[in-house]
Amino acid sequence: MIEPNCKKIGVVFIHGFTGNTDTWINSRGERFSEMLLTEDQINKEFQFFEFDYYTQVIDVFKSAAVQNLKKLLNKIPFVSFDTKIQKNKPIRYLSNLLNTYLRTELDDFDEVILVAHSMGGLIAKDHILNYVPGEGPKPIGYISMAVPHKGSIGALLLAPTANTNAKEMQPLSEYSDGINSEWTERKDELPKCVYLIATYDECVPEVSSLPYRVKTSDKFTLNHDHTSICKPESKKDLSFKRVKKFLEEISYEKTMTSVASLEYxxxxxxxxxxxxxxxxxxxxxxxxxxxxxxxxxxxxxxxxxxxxxxxxxxxxxxxxxxxxxxxxxxxxxxxxxxxxxxxxxxxxxxxxxxxxxxxxxxxxxxxxxxxxxxxxxxxxxxxxxxxxxxxxxxxxxxxx
Structure with a gap:
């Protein structure tokens, strides 16, 4: 039996707009990554992480003015407010945060697969397009789950809030159009990709769930809505099966590449x-x-x-x-x-x-x-x- 390189591959889950690490938890409290780890081969060859970042519809309550007021109130006995200043940042900035996360938390990994939901998919795309070889693990896989590659209808409804990310995700926005154009132009350079589309997605229509005319073998329409697609209820769920299959294909390709490179x-x-x-x-x-x-x-x-x-x-x-x-x-x-x-x-x-x-x-x-x-x-x-x-x-x- 020929053993492939035993070094594990990192897999990072990236939540979307207004999401958090609960994005990946189903109704029974099971995390997507924990379900995958019950598969022996996947547990052996992959290690899972979750990239979390600040994202809210309205961030005024985390603004400097409000947080400074809370600092004053904290002087009152028995009063304790969180005074950390946070605000929504542009996707390009969030991509920089992801880059830092990968070069720090996954510093010992040579390769990484990015599993991204909704806006998280745009953050992942930005990182992949700006990745510099040798600076952190190389992106070798990208799973797009209900990602608004061509903009989101929901982002239009949030226009009055002046939310930075809502503006970026609007159809035909300068950012959304620019990153998708580059993704399309460089499609032959991209890592292995798969696109999961939610049938009942009221935020991201099917036409936006794909960045360009994708091969049938690389796209799958699933019986989910925008949020349930990343919370499979069981291993029978096609969302779980497609992610599992993608990881198994990556594993197989690495094994065969390792076998093919053996010296006689x-x-x-x-x-x-x-x-x-x-x-x-x-x-x-x-x-x-x-x-x-x-x-x-x-x-x-x-x-x-x-x-x-x-x-x-x-x-x-x-x-x-x-x-x-x-x-x-x-x-x-x-x-x-x-x-x-x-x-x-x-x-x-x-x-x-x-x-x-x-x-x-x-x-x-x-x-x-x-x-x-x-x-x-x-x-x-x-x-x-x-x-x-x-x-x-x-x-x-x-x-x-």
Whole structure:
């Protein structure tokens, strides 16, 4: 069993406008993060945090004038008021607070996933767009839960309050339009994203829940309203299932990337009894060719064993294409010495690496594709051969 990097990934929940840490608690007092931690694999690979910040519809009661008055009243015996001055701050400023939080509380983490509700999603977007590599954990995932990417109807109703954040979240506001435009322009640079839409959301309509035309695979409409979407009542709730699934996909991708990056360190006798190696030796391919074939076979084997079903299908499809390229190159060079055929086949594979052999699975590289060829060669048949004069009997004799 190949173990991936055991360092945990941070997951930070970010509440929305007028919210707090209670945003993530359901009617039974269960926190979203606590429900996720009951899943063994998630508990093993992730650590959860909640970013809290000040947000109120009206903040006059926390203003300096009122707080100074409370300080005077505190001089009266048995009177004690909280005199901390607070006020609503622009989303860009809240993004700076999030940046400080991540660089302090998650200083030991290399990567972070941001799970954000409503305005919290705009704070997270601002942070992601302004993230500087090396300064705090790298954002590798973003879960948007009822986020007003194109503005909120509710923000229009709060216009008379002159609330800073309500102004920013109004449809077509300068801030809302600007951050969404940049998010759209840079979508190919963004971390893995998923967008959760609440069917009965009276604050954020569906058209605003998506920043641009999102792939069907990255958006989900759930049977929730604006607040219930972040308070799943049970593990059967699709809101819980989608977040769980997202974390599992991140975990799988990290595992496979770790597996794919393993170095082949076998000694010169490794795989010597494998049929693909015997074919190479009998064909007098040469030590370097045999060594490269062993390494690529090793990488293809560990990837094939660790891959989940859908990725195994990608590998099977690639193997068919690899076989087709082998046959074309072999037939074009069959009169040449075996080592020249070997080199011609691998040259064709390299030339087609980003063309016919292009693969959407990020962790699969050229080494694995070459290994798929040698997996096919690892049978006592003539599917993959390098010298037409090599017989099944000669292979069996060398195996014995």
């Amino acid at each position: 360190s076998g000694d010169e006798n490794n795989f010597n009894k494998e049929i693909f190696v015997i074919k190479l030796i009998l064909s007098e391919i040469g030590e370097m060719g045999v060594a490269d074939a062993k390494a690529s076979f090793f990488h293809a084997e560990i990837i094939s064993k660790a891959a989940r079903r859908d990725d195994k299908e990608h590998l099977a499809d690639l193997q068919i294409k690899v076989l087709s390229l082998y046959r074309q190159a072999y037939n074009s060079n069959r009169t040449k010495p075996a080592d020249e055929i070997f080199n011609a086949v691998h040259k064709e594979l390299r030339d087609q690496d980003e063309k016919l052999l292009a693969c959407g699975v990020k962790y699969i590289n050229f080494m694995h594709k070459g290994g798929l060829l040698h997996q096919l060669a690892n049978k006592n048949d003539r599917t993959i051969i390098w010298d037409k004069d090599i017989t099944d009997d000669s292979i069996r004799d060398m195996m014995s």
